[in-house]
Structures are given as C-alpha cells and as structure tokens.
Amino acid sequence: MTLTRAILPLALVLAMALWGFTALRLLPWAQWPALPWQVDAMSVPQILLSYGAMPRGAIALLAGAALGLAGALMQAVLRNPLADPTTLGTAAGAQLALVAATIFTPGLLVTSHLPVAFAGSALTTVLVIWLGARRDFAPVTVTIAGLLVGLMAAAIATALTLSQGHYLLSLIMWNGGALTQTDWRGVWRLAACLVPAVILAAVLARPLMALSLGDAQARALGVRLAGLRGATLVLAVALSALVSAELGLIGFVGLAAPALARSLGARSPLQRLMLAPIAGAVILSLADGVLMATASLGGPSLPTGALTGLIGGPLLLWLLPRMTAQVPGRVEQGVQTAGRARQPGRVIGSLALVTLALVLGLLLLGRGPAGWGLVPSALWADFLPLRATALLAAMSAGALLAMAGAVLQRLTANPMAAPEVLGVTGGAALGYAAVVFLLAAPGIMALALGAATGGALALTGLAAYALRHDMAPARLLLAGLAIGALASAVLAAIMASDDRRAWVVLGWMSGTTAQVTPATALALAGLALGILTLLLLAARWLEIMPLGSAVGQALGLPLIWARLALVLLAGLATGAATLLVGPVSFVGLMAPHLARSLGLMRPHHALCGSAVIGAALMGLATFGTRTLSYPYDLPLGLMATLIGAPWLFILLLRK
Amino acid sequence: MVTAGPQGLTRRACLVAAAMAVVTGWAPRVRAQGVAPRVAAIDWAMAETALALDHAPAAIAELLRFRPLAPLPPAPATVDLGLRGAPNIEALSLVAPDVILSSNYYAFIEDRLATLAPVFSRTIYVPREAPFPRVMTLLAELAEVLGRPADGLRAQEAAHVRLDGLARRLSGHADRPFLLIEIGDARHVRIFGDDSLFGGTLTAMGLRNAWSEGTRFAFAAPVPLERLAAFPDARLILLGEVPPHVTRALRDAALWNALPPVRHGRLHRLPALNGFGGMPTALRFADALTGALAT
Numbered sequence: 001m002t003l004t005r006a007i008l009p010l011a012l013v014l015a016m017a018l019w020g021f022t023a024l025r026l027l028p029w030a031q032w033p034a035l036p037w038q039v040d041a042m043s044v045p046q047i048l049l050s051y052g053a054m055p056r057g058a059i060a061l062l063a064g065a066a067l068g069l070a071g072a073l074m075q076a077v078l079r080n081p082l083a084d085p086t087t088l089g090t091a092a093g094a095q096l097a098l099v100a101a102t103i104f105t106p107g108l109l110v111t112s113h114l115p116v117a118f119a120g121s122a123l124t125t126v127l128v129i130w131l132g133a134r135r136d137f138a139p140v141t142v143t144i145a146g147l148l149v150g151l152m153a154a155a156i157a158t159a160l161t162l163s164q165g166h167y168l169l170s171l172i173m174w175n176g177g178a179l180t181q182t183d184w185r186g187v188w189r190l191a192a193c194l195v196p197a198v199i200l201a202a203v204l205a206r207p208l209m210a211l212s213l214g215d216a217q218a219r220a221l222g223v224r225l226a227g228l229r230g231a232t233l234v235l236a237v238a239l240s241a242l243v244s245a246e247l248g249l250i251g252f253v254g255l256a257a258p259a260l261a262r263s264l265g266a267r268s269p270l271q272r273l274m275l276a277p278i279a280g281a282v283i284l285s286l287a288d289g290v291l292m293a294t295a296s297l298g299g300p301s302l303p304t305g306a307l308t309g310l311i312g313g314p315l316l317l318w319l320l321p322r323m324t325a326q327v328p329g330r331v332e333q334g335v336q337t338a339g340r341a342r343q344p345g346r347v348i349g350s351l352a353l354v355t356l357a358l359v360l361g362l363l364l365l366g367r368g369p370a371g372w373g374l375v376p377s378a379l380w381a382d383f384l385p386l387r388a389t390a391l392l393a394a395m396s397a398g399a400l401l402a403m404a405g406a407v408l409q410r411l412t413a414n415p416m417a418a419p420e421v422l423g424v425t426g427g428a429a430l431g432y433a434a435v436v437f438l439l440a441a442p443g444i445m446a447l448a449l450g451a452a453t454g455g456a457l458a459l460t461g462l463a464a465y466a467l468r469h470d471m472a473p474a475r476l477l478l479a480g481l482a483i484g485a486l487a488s489a490v491l492a493a494i495m496a497s498d499d500r501r502a503w504v505v506l507g508w509m510s511g512t513t514a515q516v517t518p519a520t521a522l523a524l525a526g527l528a529l530g531i532l533t534l535l536l537l538a539a540r541w542l543e544i545m546p547l548g549s550a551v552g553q554a555l556g557l558p559l560i561w562a563r564l565a566l567v568l569l570a571g572l573a574t575g576a577a578t579l580l581v582g583p584v585s586f587v588g589l590m591a592p593h594l595a596r597s598l599g600l601m602r603p604h605h606a607l608c609g610s611a612v613i614g615a616a617l618m619g620l621a622t623f624g625t626r627t628l629s630y631p632y633d634l635p636l637g638l639m640a641t642l643i644g645a646p647w648l649f650i651l652l653l654r655k
Numbered sequence: 656m657v658t659a660g661p662q663g664l665t666r667r668a669c670l671v672a673a674a675m676a677v678v679t680g681w682a683p684r685v686r687a688q689g690v691a692p693r694v695a696a697i698d699w700a701m702a703e704t705a706l707a708l709d710h711a712p713a714a715i716a717e718l719l720r721f722r723p724l725a726p727l728p729p730a731p732a733t734v735d736l737g738l739r740g741a742p743n744i745e746a747l748s749l750v751a752p753d754v755i756l757s758s759n760y761y762a763f764i765e766d767r768l769a770t771l772a773p774v775f776s777r778t779i780y781v782p783r784e785a786p787f788p789r790v791m792t793l794l795a796e797l798a799e800v801l802g803r804p805a806d807g808l809r810a811q812e813a814a815h816v817r818l819d820g821l822a823r824r825l826s827g828h829a830d831r832p833f834l835l836i837e838i839g840d841a842r843h844v845r846i847f848g849d850d851s852l853f854g855g856t857l858t859a860m861g862l863r864n865a866w867s868e869g870t871r872f873a874f875a876a877p878v879p880l881e882r883l884a885a886f887p888d889a890r891l892i893l894l895g896e897v898p899p900h901v902t903r904a905l906r907d908a909a910l911w912n913a914l915p916p917v918r919h920g921r922l923h924r925l926p927a928l929n930g931f932g933g934m935p936t937a938l939r940f941a942d943a944l945t946g947a948l949a950t
Contacts, residue, residue: 039909044884051909052881102898109900180842180879182910369734369749382748441762504740504763515741515764631737631746 008264011282018289019057022296023049053292055181060288060304061281062190063179063246064253066239068280069194069201071254072261072273073236076208077229078132080139081262084254085121085240086312086485087143091251092150092157093124094244099157113245121241122234124149129233144421147481151420152586152645154488159638177248177305179288186246193242197235198277204232205270212269250305251489252312253280259315284308309489314482341599348600348608355616359395362619363387367627387626390513393521394622394636395615396528397577398587402614403531404570404577405588406595406607411566413546418589419574422567423480426487427458428578433491433505447508448520448579455575458483463567508582513622513636516580524576528611531573535607538566542603582637586644587614587621593647617643692753692801695734697742697768700779701756703727703933704793707810710801714750716742724927726935740764747771754800760931775800780852780931787855790933814934821941822860828948832865833857834889834916837930838897841904841911842880852930853894856937857944865889883914891916892944895927923947 026049033046042050071084085091097120101108108116128149132142181187207228210218215225243250257280258272266275288304295302341347363384364374375383401419408417419425431454435442442450465479491505535542541562544552552559574588581587595609621639628634695714696702702715706727714734715721722729734750737743739761747755752772757765759778768774777793780786791811798807835847835854846866847853854864865886883891891914897905905911916922925943929936 039913042913044887044913044915047910047913048881048884051913106899109898110903113900178842178879180881182842182880182908185907366745369746383745386744386748441759443763443766447763515767517767626745631735631743633737633741633743 005264008260008279008282011286015282015285015289018293019053019285022289022292023053023057025296026053051183052181055184055187056179056288056292057285058184058187059181059190059247060179060285062187062194063243063250064257064281064284065277066190066194066197066243066280067250067253067284068257068261068276068278069197069273070236070239070243071256071280072258072276073201073204073232073239074254075258076269076272077211077232077236078137078139078142079212080137080142081259082139082143082255083146084252084258085236085243086150086251087255088146089124089128089149089153090121090237090240091244091249092153093120093122094118094241095249096120096153096157097123098244099160103160114242117245118238118241120153121237121244124153125233125237144481147484148418148421148589152641155638155641159635177250177308178303179247190242190246193239194277197239198274200235201273202270204228204235205268205273208232208269208273248303248305249309250284251309251485252315253284253308255312256280256283256315287311306489309485312482312485312489314486339599340601341605344600344602344605344609347598348605348612351598351609351612351616355612355619358616358619359391362391362623365623367630372627385518389516389518389521390622390626391619393516393524393580394513394618396521396524397580398591398614398616398618398621399528399611400524400531400573400577400614401581401585401588401618402591402610403528403535403607404573405590405614406592406610407535407542407566407570408588409592410542410546410603410606411563411570413548418586419570419577420484420585420588421480422571422574423458423462423483423487424455424571424574425578426484427461428452428455428575429505429508430454430487430490431457432508436504451579452575455571455578458487459568459571459575462571463564513580513625520580524580527573527576531569532607532611534569536604538562538569539603539607541566542607580636581618581640582635585637585640586647587617587640590614590644590647591617693751694754694756694801695736695747695750695752695772696756697736697739697761697764698756698758698776698779699739699929699931700790700793700933701758701775701777701797702729703929703935704790704797705756705801707794707933707935708798708801708803708806710803712756713752714747721929724929724932724936726929726932726939742768744771756797781850783850785849785855786852787859787937790852790855790937794934810934814938817938818856818859818941821945822862824945825860825862825948828890829862831921832863832886832889833892834865834883834886835892835894836883837894838901838905840898841901841908844878844880844883846878846882847894847930852932852937853928853940856940859937860941860944880908880910883916884910887915889916889921890948891922892947893922893924895925 027045031043031046033042033050037050039047039051067085070090074083074085074088075081094117097116098109098113100120101116128142128146131145131149132138135141207218207223210221210223211225211228213221218225218228240254258276260279260283261272261275264275264279266272284304287307291302291304291307366373366375366383366387404419404422405417408419408422411417428451432447432451434454435447435450439446462479462483541557544555544557545562549559552562577585591610591614592606594613595606598609600606600609618636618640621636621643624639624643625634625636628639691710694705694710694712696705696712697716699715699717699721702712702721703725705712706725706729711730712733714736715729716736716739718729718733718735734746736746736750742764744767747768748771755768755772755774757768757774757776759776759781761768762776765774765776775797777789777796779789779793791814794810794814795804795807798804798810835851835857837845837847839845847864848866849855849858849864854866857864865888911917923944925940925947928940928943
C-alpha cells in the first residue's frame with residue numbers, strides 16, 4: 001500500500017535524475033548560465049542547455065499533464081476507462097489534418113499548427129462520439145469505433161505521405177512525436193493553455209461526479225447533460241490538439257495517467273482530474289528522460305512518441321482484466337436488420353453471377369496513355385495474364401478477409417469485429433519490416449515468410465491471452481487492437497529512422513498487387529477455398545455461438561476449443577490476405593454486413609455470401625488502384641479503405 | 656539502312672503494330688533492330704546516367720517528380736512509368752523496352768521486370784558505402800550496355816575535368832570543413848555523410864565533410880538540430896527549399912541563430928537536388944556549391 005503511494009514521487013525523482021544526468025553530461029554545474037540569460041554572450045553548450053535540454057524537460061512535464069488531463073476528462077464524461085486521445089481517434093485526426101495541410105495548404109501552418117490540429121481532432125472525435133451515442137456509449141464499441149476511425153485517418157495520412165516526397169521528413173518526425181526543443185515558446189504556449197484548462201477541469205469535477213451516478217440521477221440533480229458533455233469533450237480535444245500541434249503523436253499517456261491515478265486510490269472525479277495530469281507529467285518525463293539519457297550515452301535518438309506507443313499496447317492488455325468492475329453491465333449489442341431471405345441459395349447464385357460479369361468487365365476495361373477503353377485483342381496475350389493475376393489475388397484476399405470478418409462477428413456477437421482488429425495485421429507488418437531490415441535484398445518468398453511468421457506470432461500471443469481470460473469476445477477484440485497499437489508504434493519508430501528501407505515497408509503497408517506472381521495468386525485462391533470449406537464444416541458452431549456461452553455449454557459444444565479453432569482460422573485468413581492488401585482494409589467489416597442486409601442469415605449462407613461480396617469489393621478496389629491515377633498505381637489498402645469507410649459510418653449510424 | 660526482316664521485328668512489336676490499328680494511342684512506335692536500344696529507367700541514378708550519355712530513356716519512373724529535379728532534361732515524349740517502387744507493368748510493356756535500368760532498391764521487383772526485358776541493375780546507394788565511385792563507374796558500365804563504350808570513357812573524362820575545374824575555383828575554401836544539411840522541421844535536419852552522393856562529390860573536389868560519423872545512421876539521417884553545435888567552424892550548406900512555417904520558426908529559434916556558422920554568415924543555400932542521382936546531379940551540386948560560395 002505504501003509502496004503504491006510512493007510510486008509517483010519515486011518515478012518523478014527518477015525522471016529528474018535522468019534529466020539531471022543528461023544535463024550535467026552536457027555542461028558541468030559550474031558553467032550553467034546565470035539568469036537573466038544573454039543569448040549573445042552564451043557558449044553553444046550553454047544554449048543547448050538553456051534552450052534545448054531545459055525546455056525539453058519542461059515540455060515533457062506539461063505535455064504529459066495535458067494528455068493526462070485530456071484522458072481523465074474523456075474517461076469521466078464517457079464513463080469509459082479505455083477512452084483517451086489515442087483510442088478515440090482524436091490524435092489521428094490531428095495527424096491527418098496536419099499532414100493534409102502540410103501537403104496542400106502549407107500557408108495555413110505558418111503562424112500556428114494549433115487551429116489545423118484542433119479542426120482535425122474535433123472532426124474525428126465528434127464522429128466517434130456521434131457514432132458512440134447511437135450505441136449508448138458502450139465502452140468497447142466506442143473504443144473500437146475510435147480505433148477504427150483512427151486507423152482510417154492514419155491510412156489516408158499514410159497514402160498522402162506516400163504521394164509526396166517533399167516535406168516527408170517533417171511528417172516522419174512529427175508522426176513519431178519528438179520532444180526536442182530549440183526555444184521556450186512551445187513551453188509557454190502549453191503552459192498558457194494548461195493552467196486555465198486545469199481550473200476549468202476543477203470546475204467541471206462536481207457536475208461530472210453527478211454524471212457518474214447515471215444520466216437520470218444527474219438530470220434530477222439539475223445537471224445539463226448535453227452542455228456538460230460538450231464542454232468537457234471540447235476541453236479534452238483542445239488539450240490533445242495542443243500537444244499534437246506542438247509535438248506530434250504521443251500515444252497512450254492519456255490512457256496510462258488516469259489508470260495510474262485510479263490505482264493510486266483517486267476515487268472522486270475531482271481527485272482523478274487533479275491526479276491524472278500529475279501522473280501524466282511523470283510518465284512522459286520518465287519516458288523522455290530514458291531516451292535523453294540513452295542518446296546522451298551515445299545510443300540512438302528515438303522519438304518519444306514511439307516509446308509511449310510501445311508502452312501503450314501492454315498497458316491496454318493489463319487494463320482489460322481490471323475493466324469489469326468499472327464498465328456498466330450493458331451488453332454490447334449487435335444490429336438486427338433485414339429479414340431472412342426466402343431463397344438464400346438464389347441470392348448467392350445471383351451474387352456469383354454479378355461477380356463473374358464484373359470480373360470480365362474489370363479484365364477488359366482499363367486506362368492507357370490515350371485514355372479509357374477496352375484492351376485491344378492484339379494485346380490480350382500481354383495484358384490479360386497481368387490483370388488476371390492481380391484480380392485473382394485481390395479477390396481471394398477479399399474473400400479471405402470477408403470470411404474472417406464473418407467468423408469474428410459471429411464469434412464475438414459484435415458488429416464492429418473486423419480482421420484488422422485482431423492484431424494479426426499488425427504482427428504481419430512487423431514481420432515484414434523485420435525481413436526488410438535484416439536481409440540486404442529480400443525476395444518475395446522471404447517477405448511472405450516474414451509477414452506470415454509475424455502474423456502467426458501475434459495470433460499465438462492473442463490466443464494464449466484470450467484462453468487465459470476465457471475468450472471473452474470484447475476483450476479479445478481489444479487485445480487484438482492493443483497488439484495492433486504495439487505494432488504501429490514500432491513501425492512509427494522505423495519510419496522515424498528515415499532509412500530508405502522504411503519506404504519499402506511504407507509502400508507495402510498501403511497495399512499493392514504489383515508483386516503478385518500467378519503462383520502466389522493461385523495459392524491464395526486455393527487457401528480461400530480451403531478455409532471456406534473448413535468454415536462450412538464448422539457452420540453449426542457458428543450458429544450456436546452467438547446465443548451465448550451458457551447455451552453453447554448446455555448443447556455440449558467444446559466451447560474453448562471451438563473458439564480457438566475459429567480464431568486461428570480467421571487469423572490465418574487475415575494473415576494471408578494481409579500479405580497482399582497491406583494492414584488496413586474494411587472489406588472484412590463490410591462484406592458480412594452486406595451479406596446480412598441481403599437476408600443471408602444462416603452461417604453457411606452468410607459465409608458464402610460474405611466471401612463473394614468480399615471478392616467483388618476487392619476486385620473493384622484493384623480496378624480503382626489501376627485506373628484512378630494512371631500510370632501511378634494507388635495503394636490497394638487505400639482504395640479498400642475509401643470504399644469501406646463510408647460503410648462503417650452508415651453501419652454505426654443505424655440503430 | 657536496316658530493313659525489318661523476319662528477325663528485325665520482335666513478336667511483341669508485331670502485336671503492338673496490329674494493336675495500333677485497333678486503338679490509336681494505346682500502342683508504341685514500331686522500331687527496327689540495329690537502332691539504338693530502347694531504354695526504360697526505373698532508377699533515377701540510371702536515368703540520369705543514360706541522359707549523361709546522351710541516350711534519352713524512352714520511359715522513366717516517377718517522371719512527374721524527376722523532371723523538376725533532373726539536371727539534364729528528359730525528352731518531352733518520355734513515358735511516365737508510375738511509382739519507382741511499383742512501376743506500372745502495363746505502361747512498361749507498352750513501351751516495349753530493349754533493356755530496363757534498375758538498381759538494388761528495386762531488387763524486389765526485378766524478377767517481374769525481367770519477364771518484360773533484360774534488366775541492367777547495379778548496386779548504387781548502400782548505407783556506409785560511398786556512392787560516388789559507383790556513380791562514376793556506372794557511366795562506363797551503362798555505355799557498355801548501350802553499345803557505346805567510347806562514350807562512357809568520354810563522359811567520365813568530362814566529369815573529371817569539370818570537377819577539377821570547379822575544385823580549383825573552390826580551393827580557397829578548403830580551410831573549413833563543410834556540413835551539408837537539409838532542413839526537416841525547425842528541430843531536425845538531415846546531414847549528408849560520405850556515403851551520400853553530395854558528401855562524395857565534396858571529397859572528390861578536395862573539400863572536407865565535417866560529418867564524419869554519418870555512417871552511424873542511414874546515409875541521410877534526421878538529426879536533432881543541436882548536433883550542429885558540434886561543428887562551430889564548419890560552413891553550413893543548406894540543400895533544398897525550406898517549408899514556410901519552418902522558415903518562420905527558425906528565424907526566432909535561439910539555438911539556430913546561435914550556431915556559429917549562422918551567426919557569422921557561413922550559411923549557403925543550394926537548390927533542391929536529387930539525393931539519389933547520378934553523375935549529372937553530382938556535377939550540378941558541384942556547380943551550385945561553387946556558385947553559392949563565390950557570391
């Protein structure tokens with residue numbers, strides 16, 4: 001107990017000791033400049049200390065405090081212990097807005113980054129909150145919606161980055177969240193905003209306490225709910241945008257700080273709102289202190305945001321088992337839509353026919369130097385094998401992702417379940433990156449092996465974790481997202497290294513069919529058929545599972561093994577498809593929903609329908625990548641995201 | 656005069672000719688053998704080297720961004736092949752090249768390229784290894800491939816002469832080391848080490864690169880601005896444009912303004928150059944450097 005209480009002061013002392021160590025290595029105490037500073041009379045090490053190390057130490061404290069407060073505010077108002085600027089898509093929105101502004105309207109950024117960052121943050125947060133409101137702010141659904149919106153924003157930002165080489169370096173450093181400072185202006189700006197923010201938060205603490213009793217009680221106590229929620233969220237988003245604009249993406253401090261405050265015994269909203277900024281300041285200072293000391297000893301200078309991201313994944317995993325007591329016992333409900341089709345076989349048949357016609361059209365139609373048109377028959381021998389290979393591979397990947405999505409949505413009874421949520425894509429990305437960096441000139445097979453191994457490792461970890469916690473579906477999804485967050489943190493650090501090889505990884509991450517050989521395409525198609533067969537054999541499990549574990553057990557289902565087998569199948573399908581499509585795609589989310597809205601309800605119908613729809617969607621996506629900006633192939637993952645993202649919103653908007 | 660006999664036209668060229676009758680604009684020109692080989696360049700250093708040999712590639716990847724950076728202008732009719740890392744195979748096969756120029760960067764698509772035409776690939780940019788000698792050798796190697804070995808030697812000779820001439824004009828500046836940087840944001844720079852084309856050119860001109868440890872990072876590393884303070888004597892050479900918000904931030908930054916080279920006016924600006932270029936970029940860099948220091 002006393003040890004828990006001592007954590008915060010001890011960590012603060014450690015952070016200060018690390019800072020002091022770095023500062024004294026830079027300049028012995030005797031030579032530290034006296035106040036007031038005269039820049040012209042100072043030596044370079046003195047400037048480095050007083051305009052580099054000192055503001056850096058201060059900004060770590062302030063930014064940590066701002067993020068901690070933002071996280072605490074979000075958690076209080078949403079009554080969701082998983083809410084923070086990272087999980088609500090706030091930070092990703094700022095990133096997207098800043099990337100877009102850097103590329104298209106650099107003039108907007110001349111005076112300050114803050115308005116642009118705030119606009120982006122507010123946009124994504126409002127989107128997530130709006131979507132969450134439709135589901136009564138159920139924590140897991142809100143978090144998943146937030147992370148998906150974040151994924152989408154990041155995907156678009158990646159594609160924009162890829163399309164421009166110009167200001168790339170600043171984007172890369174920005175993504176990584178570097179705390180390096182060259183003057184005190186950032187510190188003053190943060191401080192000037194943080195002080196009124198803390199006061200405002202203190203004022204909001206009482207009504208937030210009333211809110212924690214529930215909406216009805218709060219209303220009875222005279223709290224104006226809409227106004228309170230709006231004010232709190234605006235404050236939290238502004239704090240997060242401020243940090244984004246000054247320093248870049250620093251993930252998960254807003255999640256960790258309130259968690260630490262809670263575990264230190266902060267019970268009332270006021271205690272949490274006041275303790276969380278302190279905890280955040282200590283956490284970020286400690287992380288930055290470690291990095292400064294490492295760099296000072298001659299180690300690599302990593303951006304701080306990459307390190308906090310590394311801590312974030314495990315932290316989410318640690319928080320999950322402790323969530324139950326804090327989450328309202330509301331079931332995260334699925335959508336019930338259109339009635340069952342009377343002749344599902346016929347529906348699937350027509351779907352297949354439409355897809356076949358689509359394939360023919362996509363093979364022949366295209367764009368050349370002279371514009372749109374059909375491929376002349378003389379060029380068939382050259383063009384059709386190319387296009388057929390790309391199409392086959394993409395459609396197989398689409399079918400695989402769709403089946404994985406269908407299985408996951410049934411398994412977890414959660415309409416937001418999607419393969420990218422499983423963390424398999426993140427693991428595969430890490431494996432791919434490892435091969436790119438370890439081998440001098442890796443071939444396709446080596447890359448495929450690397451990605452498959454990475455995906456399998458992530459899946460094994462996930463399965464082990466999930467088995468220990470009885471595979472509770474919502475937790476499984478969040479654990480997958482946590483693995484994904486970990487992977488993206490490592491990838492951000494890789495990008496920040498500005499190695500030429502990072503481009504290869506970046507290119508793959510947005511997806512491309514350019515490297516597919518006919519053999520790979522056929523193998524992928526074979527895999528898709530194989531997995532479909534296996535899943536059809538397991539259709540009975542899928543029928544029973546959404547009814548709940550009690551029913552399953554009563555019917556004699558080997559619950560744990562059935563879940564494990566299904567998760568592994570979904571993971572395998574995702575990993576294989578990820579190799580081709582890259583880590584982000586919404587096909588796995590969309591296809592099962594489309595199938596359901598066509599009335600394909602029984603598992604075997606839903607599986608077949610999803611697979612066909614997924615294949616068709618991916619086929620359309622390849623066509624888009626090939627033609628929209630000819631001769632520059634667009635990333636396949638980006639096209640899939642652009643087709644899929646609007647669907648995500650429609651889906652979440654429907655009650 | 657070479658007539659198009661049975662061996663004179665490739666199968667692909669025949670097909671393409673037929674195609675042209677069906678849809679104009681989709682098909683490339685028909686070409687007899689014996690004429691200079693048609694070249695498609697995926698790698699920019701290769702494209703520049705081909706241009707230096709006066710052999711304009713029929714197609715270049717990422718032409719949109721290559722054009723403004725290229726020291727020697729590509730032909731107006733050059734075909735754009737799309738992204739360097741993922742060239743458009745359809746566009747490439749329409750070009751029907753006799754040889755495709757690539758490098759170690761694109762090793763992962765080489766098998767794919769080889770199905771269309773023979774690939775000539777060389778390792779040019781590798782971390783911790785000097786690209787300058789490779790770029791020089793490339794002139795001769797590519798000339799060999801294009802069937803004009805004499806031109807390669809002539810181009811090498813011309814490059815040496817040009818560099819030596821510029822080096823003589825800069826010999827008065829050899830007293831201080833040079834720091835070649837590119838501004839990333841207000842807090843980070845890229846520093847070009849000896850394993851960059853610019854660092855190598857500097858050394859070839861008898862000047863000193865202050866950034867000897869560039870080998871510890873990749874050849875162009877994002878380095879915190881404060882690291883520049885370790886080189887108070889250096890001349891600071893700023894490559895490329897600086898984004899507007901960074902210009903503003905640097906104007907007020909205490910550390911930047913306190914850097915001895917900035918304070919004492921030893922900061923020189925060069926235009927944006929192709930960091931992964933060939934000998935033409937090296938010469939243009941040398942030219943621009945001489946011009947900047949002379950004023």
